[in-house]
Amino acid sequence: MLKIELAACLSCAGCIALCPEAALFLTSDSLRVNQGECTLCCLCVKFCPVTALVIDGKVRLLNSEKE
Amino acid sequence: MKPHYQIIIIGAGPAGGNAARIAAEAGLDVLLVERDERPGLPLCCAEGISVAGLGAFIEPDPVFIANEINGLKLTVAGGKTVSFSPKDTIGYVLDRPVFESYLVDEAVLAGTDLLLNTFAKGIKLDKGQPAVIELVQNNTDFTIEADFVIAADGVESQIGKMAGLKTELKLKECETAIQYRVSGIEVEPSVLQFFVGQKYSPNGYIWVFPKSSDCANIGVGLNPGEADNAELRGYLDSFISENYPLGKVDFVSCGNVPKFIGFEILGKENLFLAGDAARLIDSLSGAGIARALHTGKIAAETILEGIEQRAKCSEIQRRYRKTIEKEIGWDMRVFQKAYPIVRKFTEADWNCLAEFLETYLKNQKAESVNPAALIKSALTTAPGLLRLARHIF
Numbered sequence: 001m002l003k004i005e006l007a008a009c010l011s012c013a014g015c016i017a018l019c020p021e022a023a024l025f026l027t028s029d030s031l032r033v034n035q036g037e038c039t040l041c042c043l044c045v046k047f048c049p050v051t052a053l054v055i056d057g058k059v060r061l062l063n064s065e066k067e
Numbered sequence: 068m069k070p071h072y073q074i075i076i077i078g079a080g081p082a083g084g085n086a087a088r089i090a091a092e093a094g095l096d097v098l099l100v101e102r103d104e105r106p107g108l109p110l111c112c113a114e115g116i117s118v119a120g121l122g123a124f125i126e127p128d129p130v131f132i133a134n135e136i137n138g139l140k141l142t143v144a145g146g147k148t149v150s151f152s153p154k155d156t157i158g159y160v161l162d163r164p165v166f167e168s169y170l171v172d173e174a175v176l177a178g179t180d181l182l183l184n185t186f187a188k189g190i191k192l193d194k195g196q197p198a199v200i201e202l203v204q205n206n207t208d209f210t211i212e213a214d215f216v217i218a219a220d221g222v223e224s225q226i227g228k229m230a231g232l233k234t235e236l237k238l239k240e241c242e243t244a245i246q247y248r249v250s251g252i253e254v255e256p257s258v259l260q261f262f263v264g265q266k267y268s269p270n271g272y273i274w275v276f277p278k279s280s281d282c283a284n285i286g287v288g289l290n291p292g293e294a295d296n297a298e299l300r301g302y303l304d305s306f307i308s309e310n311y312p313l314g315k316v317d318f319v320s321c322g323n324v325p326k327f328i329g330f331e332i333l334g335k336e337n338l339f340l341a342g343d344a345a346r347l348i349d350s351l352s353g354a355g356i357a358r359a360l361h362t363g364k365i366a367a368e369t370i371l372e373g374i375e376q377r378a379k380c381s382e383i384q385r386r387y388r389k390t391i392e393k394e395i396g397w398d399m400r401v402f403q404k405a406y407p408i409v410r411k412f413t414e415a416d417w418n419c420l421a422e423f424l425e426t427y428l429k430n431q432k433a434e435s436v437n438p439a440a441l442i443k444s445a446l447t448t449a450p451g452l453l454r455l456a457r458h459i460f
Binding site: 010011012013014015016017018020022026028043046047048049050051 | 102109111184221222223224225228234235236238241243244245291296297299300319320321322323325
């Protein structure tokens with residue numbers, strides 16, 4: 001499961017630009033993830049400048065970079 | 068607020084603010100929609116812009132200029148340092164939140180309607196029909212129609228994606244960046260500094276953009292497709308503890324700096340993308356403010372002309388692309404071609420470039436230096452770099 005460390009996240013929205021499933025979104029106060037849409041591709045995890053995105057539990061590194 | 072506008076602009080940054088100002092001054096009926104409670108926040112920017120990049124679109128005003136720049140300095144890790152110090156001002160470090168507010172105030176004065184705290188969650192485009200924008204404000208959903216839409220919603224642009232444009236970004240096509248606002252330091256106030264080499268960033272650079280003589284935006288970027296983002300902060304912390312041990316970090320900002328990949332996502336039907344939303348960012352430097360001001364202007368003017376001439380949307384789209392291509396295409400493509408080469412530069416390559424710059428910039432006047440022409444010239448004539456760029460240009 002993709003977990004957002006809210007204390008670390010600066011809401012820069014850079015991950016939103018990368019998410020191929022549009023699973024990440026900003027609300028007025030924080031970044032959220034729609035777990036049903038997230039495929040654990042980890043593009044956001046590999047991008048985050050403040051490592052606020054982490055995979056919690058069983059890691060399932062699928063198509064980590066779609067080329 | 069009305070149920071229908073001639074233009075709705077999503078995003079009150081430099082592209083959206085400038086487009087709104089120009090469209091409203093020309094007498095169009097304009098709505099500007101901003102997600103945050105005030106323009107310019109959160110700050111995800113080093114705030115630097117060249118004299119030409121600002122002055123071509125808006126009269127420089129001390130209100131939004133934190134600092135004037137008249138020098139550039141490039142330092143190669145364990146190697147050369149090269150400076151460019153023309154007599155004239157070559158750029159500014161802006162106060163972005165004030166700058167954006169200034170642009171938006173001008174737009175509102177000219178008659179733009181402004182909606183803050185409002186998120187654009189959907190768009191419906193239908194050939195020959197007004198676009199329908201779905202908006203949310205304070206948990207209340209509503210729709211507004213527009214003859215034309217300018218999406219200036221930044222790097223994370225969702226409007227383009229919702230409209231079916233291929234805005235998908237790859238890890239290799241972006242840069243992850245973090246920046247501290249550091250105060251309590253001594254810094255040359257009029258010089259933008261760049262630090263390159265493995266020590267500073269595996270495939271990016273560290274920048275020091277002074278806001279004053281005791282405060283600067285200091286940041287680092289790297290390409291996360293080829294380097295580990297978890298290391299990013301370490302590069303910046305090491306740099307600051309080594310160079311500014313007494314500095315105090317006032318706040319931290321970060322962001323995604325996508326690379327220009329061509330003019331493929333400029334719009335469709337009556338939707339036009341401008342600035343970062345269309346990924347009009349210089350691939351090498353990551354500079355985007357001037358491109359945003361510029362393409363916001365082109366979008367507004369092209370739509371305005373289209374309305375006056377009752378031109379078809381397809382024709383307006385064609386003109387928009389053609390004008391952008393003509394005005395910034397060559398420069399954008401040079402940086403785009405140079406980026407994969409420069410990203411792999413070793414310290415020896417950087418030293419070759421520094422040597423080239425030393426000769427090239429000697430006695431040059433600021434206004435005669437075009438960064439794109441300079442980098443092309445370096446990669447095609449510097450003896451040490453030719454082997455890398457021979458097949459590229």
